[in-house]
Amino acid sequence: MNQIKKAGTGVMLLPVFVPTAVITLLLIIGTLSNPELAGKAFQGALTWITNTFGWFYMLATAVFLVFLVCIGFSRWGNIRLGADHGDPDYSFPAWFAMLFSAGYGIALLFFGVAEPVLHFSQPPSATPETINAAREAMQIAYFHWGLHIWGIYGLMGLVLAYFTFRHGLPLSVRSALYPLIGDRIHGPIGHTVDVFAILGTLFGLATTLGLSVTQINAGLHYLWNDIPISTTVQITAIGLITLAAIGSVVAGMDKGVKNLSILNMGLAVFIMTIVFFVGPSIHILDAFVQNTGAYLSNIVERTFNLQAYTQSDWIGNWTLFIFAWTIAWAPFVGLFIAKISRGRTIRQFIFGVLAVPTIFTFLWFSIFGDTALHLIMEEGKSVLIGEVQADHSVALFQFYDLLPGSTFLSVVTVFLIITFFVTSSDSGSLVVDSLASGGALETPIWQRVFWASLEGVIAATLLLAGGLSALQTMSILAALPFAIIMLIAAAGLWRALVIEGHRGAAVEAAATPTRAFSNEGNWRKRLSTLFKFPGEAKVTHFIKEVVEPAMVEVQKELAVHGWNANITREDNGVTFQLERDDKLDFYYQVLATEHEIPEAHSENSKYDTHWQADVYIRNGALGYELFGCSQDEVIRDLIDQLEQYFNFVDAAPGHLPWNTVSD
The missing domain is CATH 1.20.1740 (Amino acid/polyamine transporter I)
Structure with a gap:
């Protein structure tokens, strides 16, 4: 079965929700059962945290x-x-x-x-x-x-x-x-x-x-x-x-x-x-x-x-x-x-x-x-x-x-x-x-x-347990473990930026822009696209009926060779992603995007803007679009980008250790 996904809404993760809810409810119940004792406990905890940390x-x-x-x-x-x-x-x-x-x-x-x-x-x-x-x-x-x-x-x-x-x-x-x-x-x-x-x-x-x-x-x-x-x-x-x-x-x-x-x-x-x-x-x-x-x-x-x-x-x-x-x-x-x-x-x-x-x-x-x-x-x-x-x-x-x-x-x-x-x-x-x-x-x-x-409910409970003093105590207590997490997060960000600095320019240099039209007999077709300014409906239809099926064909062929690729359908486009366990993921996206009509053609058009099927990789647009291409030509372009990806990533000396995709 083709793996085509569409993003949905998120639901609670039980391993996160349950511990959070239990700890919070225990605090609320314990505080309401004896507000005076809870207030003293909060004050003692505040003194200890302040003096120690x-x-x-x-x-x-x-x-x-x-x-x-x-x-x-x-x-x-x-x-x-x-x-x-x-x-x-x-x-x-x-x-x-x-x-x-x-x-x-x-x-x-x-x-x-x-x-x-x-x-x-x-x-x-x-x-x-x-x-x-x-x-x-x-x-x-x-x-x-x-x-x-x-x-x-x-x-x-x-x-x-x-x-x-x-x-x-x-x-x-x-x-x-x-x-x-x-x-x-x-x-x-x-x-x-x-x-x-x-x-x-x-x-x-x-x-x-x-x-x-x-x-x-x-x-x-x-x-x-x-x-x-x-x-x-x-x-x-x-x-x-x-x-x-x-x-x-x-x-x-x-x-x-x-x-x-x-x-x-x-x-x-x-x-x-x-x-x-x-x-x-x-x-x-x-x-x-x-x-x-x-x-x-x-x-x-x-x-x-x-x-x-x-x-x-x-x-x-x-x-x-x-x-x-x-x-x-x-x-x-x-x-x-x-x-x-x-x-x-x-x-x-x-x-x-x-x-x-x-x-x-x-x-x-x-x-x-x-x-x-x-x-x-x-x-x-x-x-x-x-x-x-x-x-x-x-x-x-x-x-x-x-x-x-x-x-x-x-x-x-x-x-x-x-x-x-x-x-x-x-x-x-x-x-x-x-x-x-x-x-x-x-x-x-x-x-x-x-x-x-x-x-x-939490705010009301802590007010009952000692007013602002209890609120102050809970803030300081909650901050201690998270301060440690933030220090670790800063280290993670630094490592990620160092990795991006090493590979960013190389990835973009490897992914040179190409045109999907073949060179055999299609120059008239390519020239005609310079004078076409389609609307949103035409471009989104093209992505759905031509680009997505092309991606599905490549996905099937990769599966034959043991490679797992995912296709994600979105409101304004479709994304092809090849997942790698220990390497940089391959990411190829075609989006319907709106552009202004070129000034040379604006007088002949009743609209100010037109739409394109633009190609994007990890960090942005490649500078060309696919509207008007056949399914085979889209496949050719996708494979060209995939080939450049393999040439760079698999030749790299092991400094691309974790997956990176654009939004």
Whole structure:
């Protein structure tokens, strides 16, 4: 029987789903049965992890950032995350909006005022409530939410995007280990990696959702005093907003997450603009420039500062928590960023992920944090310090109370927090579902609904067990094993890039473009194709009725010689793939693609575009098409490319150890 496959939707992998579900349910049941005991256990675990592995979190975070920057500046930066001919799936504004919304929009709303004020009143080294304390507070905030955060996200995103869109491996964390362990990623090792990734994502999301509902509760109480600040209100909010997230999950990536993310960015910029103009605008700009310079000057020292000679809880409550929370979130944000980054080069990806969000973050903290410190130091609004110390979640709303139009800003902010909540929950559900389904890009709706619901249940359970302290503990615990996985993934990416560097140019040089028309009596036929501009229907019909049967004939003949080839039918084309256990796979694809009518012929055509049956190999288009060829001529072209493939691969000195296919 001919092996012609058509991609379908992914279903849950039981070896991944069952352990994840069991561990999560045991945690939920155990916590609900004795919340007080669970809270004490979480606190003890937090202390032990912080004291024992604090150095590891800091060192790993530094390695991630340095590794990413080195890759960005290397010759590998020109490699495209996908086929060489591909374009980005999303425009830059839409791409940035989605990665920002999924990344840490909620965190900026929660910490934008609270962190600078808290560090100003209780700095780790400076005298409290002084100019030096203000400087240190802003430098710490920049450090916590700057390049290091996006280095963590960026590394995970790059690893996943590279192996998925460049090498055709599943969009799953396990794929990063392929250069190191090969096909064993599909066994117990791969399942274990994905289980840790899902658990880290679930607990990282729970922390974020917990932060958001406490802030929503504070905002509602500020606007309407009859609404109390209580766990009951917060859990109710989790339930209601999770329902909204489920609606977005059902809508999918383009209709749900993308549109919500663009709305989030618009509202965030709107709020920033208002605060900038009603606040000390010139001071904000001065502080932004000065703080950025101080951040860059001290980045190395702060990266490795663990307060080894002045032991305190500060490092664990702040730096380690934020970095560990980010690592726990890395599979979620990284996979999500990878999913929306197909078509970008590695250099575009790295510096887009590092630079743009970091600059936006610095502006955010300058506008909100420096304005808050200016109100305290220059206008005597020191009451803000006590209010923030009493409840971090009210910081932003108490800050608004000191500005004109506070009620309007609070209403818009509450709405923004809700939309960030929904965006994080639904994008997180899409990611977790993909991980639990072996990296499938499309999955059944019920699976996404299940994960969205479970995220809400986890967040509510941890709030019952001790509020933000329990959420903080679970993030740090979940981050420990995943930090190790990320280091291994970085090694896998490095090995893959080294291999690609050795073989990339040689593979393309071996696959020289040819024309499928034979040279015997068909020159008139070849010339006639120069004046044919078929539509999509004709080209797709040609691929189905001529190209695919030609591939089937070659597939049958190869089977006679003991070679296993697969043919995969897609909506706009067909792919022929010869699988090799220990070599580079052969990959030959014919796609129906749209092109502009050549200018010389545009006046004689009533259409602006036409369609071609373009030929692609591993890394992109070969520069010719097949429309108008006979079945024998398509077979001849396929065999020509196959012959060039064998000449290169089987003559290569054994440095092509693992399969590589384009998306």
